[in-house]
């Protein structure tokens with residue numbers, strides 16, 4: 001019997017600064033699967049992630065995460081978030097940061113093993129803001145996973161990573177899904193979506209324009225061609 005979705009977004013509408021950013025966005029993410037949300041710059045992906053965590057309230061529509069409304073404390077404890085930028089961690093060293101984040105959870109992953117898997121040197125004395133973009137992303141990813149979440153929201157998880165780090169992140173993300181975690185990722189990298197995603201949702205101007213499995217979507221054209229055919233260039 002198919003399990004119920006870990007995430008259901010239905011008819012989301014969000015207006016920001018007088019602009020209709022989400023315009024009836026509906027999609028789902030299943031446990032044990034990687035779900036990719038693709039869309040051009042400004043399509044509303046990050047806004048969607050903010051709504052899913054309850055950081056931003058939608059003007060209309062509903063979101064259910066792990067069977068609970070977006071932002072419900074019992075759901076948030078079981079959700080891992082990797083935001084696009086975490087300037088707030090500015091002066092903290094990698095080891096301090098991950099150990100602190102682990103301490104917030106009842107059953108965290110062992111920080112040393114997680115850091116090794118993601119390629120983070122816990123003995124680094126360098127503060128977060130002085131790390132390379134790729135190193136910062138690796139720490140952001142570790143921070144999203146340390147609490148053993150059942151649903152993981154990854155906003156452009158491999159942006160800025162070199163090919164080695166990227167492959168390491170991909171393997172980790174695949175293993176998470178294989179272990180039953182629901183993974184939602186946003187990305188601009190078509191190869192990433194094609195390699196990782198069990199289901200792809202392509203959005204444009206705040207709503208889904210086409211979705212399917214990678215084999216379904218790429219029967220007659222590459223994923224990039226499908227993306228280009230269904231989306232509009234950012235103004």
Ligand SMILES: Nc1ncnc2c1ncn2[C@@H]1O[C@H](COP(=O)(O)OP(=O)(O)OP(=O)(O)O)[C@@H](O)[C@H]1O
Nearest residue numbers: 016017019021039040041042043044045046047048
């Ligand atoms: N607080 C705000 N006030 C006004 N407009 C906003 C606000 N936040 C976001 N927007 C606008 O909403 C649109 C969608 O932004 P969002 O960051 O969700 O897009 P995105 O799909 O994640 O883009 P990218 O791929 O470039 O990261 C953009 O045009 C952005 O300028």
